[in-house]
Amino acid sequence: MAEVKTKGEVIFNRAAVIAVIVALVVMLTPIFWIAATAFKPRNLATTVPPTVFFEPTLSPFAKLFTKRSQLREPVEQEVYDNAAWWEKLIYDGGEQVVRNRKSGEVTSSGFGNRYMNSLIVSVISTLLAVSMGTITAYGFSRFRVPGEQDWLFFILSTRMLPPVVVAIPMFLMYRAVGLHDTHIGLIILYTAFNLSFAVWIMKGFIDEIPREYEEAALVDGYTRLQAFWKIVLPEALTGIAATAVFCFITAWNEYAFALMMTSKNAQTAPPYIPSQVGSGLSDWTVIASGAFLFLLPVAVFTFLLRNHLLRGMSFGAIRK
Amino acid sequence: MARIELRSIQKFFGAVQVLKDVNLTIEDGEFVVMLGQSGCGKTTTLRAIAGLETVSSGTISIDGREVQDLRAADRDIAFVFQSFSLYPHMTVYENIAFPLRAVGMSQDQREAAVREVAKVLGIERLLNRKPSALSGGDMQRVAIGRALVRRPKALLMDEPIGALDAKLREQMRAEIKRLHIARNSTSVYVTHDQIEAMSLADRIVVMHGGLLQQVGAPEEVYNRPANLFVAQFVGSPVMNVSGVAIEGGAGAAVLSFGQGAGIPVAGGHVGHIPGGKAVKLGIRPEAVLLRHEPGEGFVETTTTNVEPLGSHEIVDVRLGETTLRARVEPGFVADGQRVWVGLDPQRAHFFDGETGLALRRTA
Numbered sequence: 001m002a003e004v005k006t007k008g009e010v011i012f013n014r015a016a017v018i019a020v021i022v023a024l025v026v027m028l029t030p031i032f033w034i035a036a037t038a039f040k041p042r043n044l045a046t047t048v049p050p051t052v053f054f055e056p057t058l059s060p061f062a063k064l065f066t067k068r069s070q071l072r073e074p075v076e077q078e079v080y081d082n083a084a085w086w087e088k089l090i091y092d093g094g095e096q097v098v099r100n101r102k103s104g105e106v107t108s109s110g111f112g113n114r115y116m117n118s119l120i121v122s123v124i125s126t127l128l129a130v131s132m133g134t135i136t137a138y139g140f141s142r143f144r145v146p147g148e149q150d151w152l153f154f155i156l157s158t159r160m161l162p163p164v165v166v167a168i169p170m171f172l173m174y175r176a177v178g179l180h181d182t183h184i185g186l187i188i189l190y191t192a193f194n195l196s197f198a199v200w201i202m203k204g205f206i207d208e209i210p211r212e213y214e215e216a217a218l219v220d221g222y223t224r225l226q227a228f229w230k231i232v233l234p235e236a237l238t239g240i241a242a243t244a245v246f247c248f249i250t251a252w253n254e255y256a257f258a259l260m261m262t263s264k265n266a267q268t269a270p271p272y273i274p275s276q277v278g279s280g281l282s283d284w285t286v287i288a289s290g291a292f293l294f295l296l297p298v299a300v301f302t303f304l305l306r307n308h309l310l311r312g313m314s315f316g317a318i319r320k
Numbered sequence: 321m322a323r324i325e326l327r328s329i330q331k332f333f334g335a336v337q338v339l340k341d342v343n344l345t346i347e348d349g350e351f352v353v354m355l356g357q358s359g360c361g362k363t364t365t366l367r368a369i370a371g372l373e374t375v376s377s378g379t380i381s382i383d384g385r386e387v388q389d390l391r392a393a394d395r396d397i398a399f400v401f402q403s404f405s406l407y408p409h410m411t412v413y414e415n416i417a418f419p420l421r422a423v424g425m426s427q428d429q430r431e432a433a434v435r436e437v438a439k440v441l442g443i444e445r446l447l448n449r450k451p452s453a454l455s456g457g458d459m460q461r462v463a464i465g466r467a468l469v470r471r472p473k474a475l476l477m478d479e480p481i482g483a484l485d486a487k488l489r490e491q492m493r494a495e496i497k498r499l500h501i502a503r504n505s506t507s508v509y510v511t512h513d514q515i516e517a518m519s520l521a522d523r524i525v526v527m528h529g530g531l532l533q534q535v536g537a538p539e540e541v542y543n544r545p546a547n548l549f550v551a552q553f554v555g556s557p558v559m560n561v562s563g564v565a566i567e568g569g570a571g572a573a574v575l576s577f578g579q580g581a582g583i584p585v586a587g588g589h590v591g592h593i594p595g596g597k598a599v600k601l602g603i604r605p606e607a608v609l610l611r612h613e614p615g616e617g618f619v620e621t622t623t624t625n626v627e628p629l630g631s632h633e634i635v636d637v638r639l640g641e642t643t644l645r646a647r648v649e650p651g652f653v654a655d656g657q658r659v660w661v662g663l664d665p666q667r668a669h670f671f672d673g674e675t676g677l678a679l680r681r682t683a
């Protein structure tokens with residue numbers, strides 16, 4: 001498009017480009033820092049000034065997934081030669097993997113399980129919140145619900161208390177009913193937490209879909225449920241994608257409840273990663289590799305849905 | 321195809337009564353146009369027939385079967401909406417085929433039906449496009465195709481071409497008429513545009529305030545309006561309406577417009593009007609006659625405004641306390657000129673000044 005621009009507009013555009021670049025640098029630097037540290041040897045992680053060029057290593061990841069102890073004396077050459085590549089990386093750092101005395105199995109650090117827990121809890125709670133939210137929003141959007149405004153406000157009000165305030169009573173309740181440190185417990189919590197958000201956002205999107213879309217399907221011989229499936233859902237896809245990303249990020253990043261409500265079985269990654277900072281002399285490369293893996297799903301999820309998101313963020317402007 | 325009967329339909333939205341005792345029979349294969357201002361209840365009536373709106377009381381029957389409690393899906397009626405036309409996420413083909421998928425038709429039958437309708441409407445070349453790539457007229461063609469493809473019992477159209485520009489509207493009007501003649505489907509068509517109504521309808525239903533004001537053939541509604549509302553709503557330019565006093569007796573009477581201005585008419589034209597009643601005269605501009613010289617039944621006056629409209633002109637003349645608008649040939653008279661005005665008594669309508677009902681000559 002070759003539109004005519006005034007001199008002022010040209011200057012403004014250049015200034016805007018520079019502003020965007022500055023903002024990008026400010027926002028991407030911490031992420032770059034984490035990613036770089038995740039691949040550094042331990043001795044280069046905390047140098048002043050920071051080391052920018054280095055030979056990347058996977059040893060932080062090898063350490064992240066295993067439980068280790070200091071080597072008292074250098075490892076025997078034969079043992080070293082027979083070790084797997086990742087174990088060699090650990091020996092190189094002056095540590096050894098803790099093994100079960102009888103079976104000889106490697107002891108896990110527990111990060112893998114926590115990562116899986118994060119995935120399970122976030123994915124399931126997102127699916128639940130988005131599907132229930134969409135159906136609820138459809139009901140509010142299309143039918144006369146007595147006291148509609150009050151209900152919607154009530155739904156929103158569930159988000160008004162900060163998590164810290166709710167956490168202790170929730171903790172006591174969860175312990176009483178046996179939901180403490182269970183996947184189901186966290187899933188229920190995150191679903192409830194995200195549901196209000198999902199209802200509100202989805203109502204906005206469904207309000208935008210003309211009623212006539214479904215009514216046309218109804219006179220054509222479809223039931224309301226079929227009309228919902230065949231017409232409303234495809235039209236609401238953009239909104240659903242945007243809502244899903246928001247819900248997923250909220251659940252994935254949640255820290256306060258996860259810290260309180262879980263200890264071992266169902267603990268997610270967010271409370272685990274900082275817990276490693278305090279144990280002895282911190283190995284920042286290990287923490288960075290955990291944070292790096294933790295960033296990945298959100299980045300991938302957002303990237304895959306970016307087209308829907310771009311349209312979804314400009315709420316309301318979905319139709320030409 | 322089917323016969324649709326509405327009996328004593330009432331509809332309330334909360335405390336507001338939108339339909340007040342609507343009674344109407346639509347014959348098999350008939351094209352009925354519901355005409356009325358925005359907000360008079362046309363869409364609500366149509367939605368009630370389709371089953372998209374429940375009625376508060378009354379019965380709706382299709383081919384003698386009461387359907388007011390049936391779901392929309394079970395009434396076998398097609399609807400062309402005022403605003404919605406097509407699903408943006410489907411192609412034209414998929415849009416037209418969508419109603420057929422509901423009835424579980426085989427792929428081959430579906431394809432044949434879609435192609436047939438597309439051919440009738442001249443939209444075959446558009447079948448693979450997305451609706452966003454269509455012009456407004458084509459979109460409405462597809463929307464009508466969508467409605468017709470199922471061969472429904474009746475076709476309901478809610479201002480289907482109201483959003484198009486004037487030229488396209490005229491063309492689509494002709495197409496809809498041709499289509500109706502070809503398919504002979506029972507059709508109910510809603511519009512606020514009286515030209516559309518006059519040109520399409522077998523019968524016009526004039527609606528106002530949730531009541532049917534008059535039901536009849538276009539000529540009848542135009543020439544014998546049942547009340548003042550119909551008289552003023554139908555016809556362009558609008559019919560002149562003015563209060564008159566009828567003076568004199570059986571032989572010859574004078575229509576007095578105040579300030580001593582009166583037009584004599586033969587007694588036969590006003591004999592049916594009961595005395596001592598407030599009466600309104602309605603007369604269309606083409607029945608207000610202007611001359612350049614005096615004559616029997618003509619009164620001298622001057623023109624106060626001339627509105628040239630190309631094929632004809634509308635001239636305002638003062639007569640007593642009212643202004644009458646007359647339709648004349650272009651260039652017949654200039655503004656502020658002296659003319660003589662008369663009325664065609666055959667085409668004069670009289671209405672009860674209180675109820676607005678037509679005072680008809682006893683047939």
Ligand SMILES: Nc1ncnc2c1ncn2[C@@H]1O[C@H](COP(=O)(O)OP(=O)(O)O)[C@@H](O)[C@H]1O
Pocket residue numbers: 333338356357358359360361362363364365
């Ligand atoms: N769902 C509704 N709730 C409340 N009032 C409505 C509803 N639908 C229509 N109305 C009212 O009913 C009246 C008639 O509406 P409608 O049938 O759409 O008129 P028309 O199609 O003749 O313009 C209007 O005053 C409108 O505001």
Ligand SMILES: [Mg+2]
Pocket residue numbers: 359362363402478
């Ligand atoms: Mg309407």
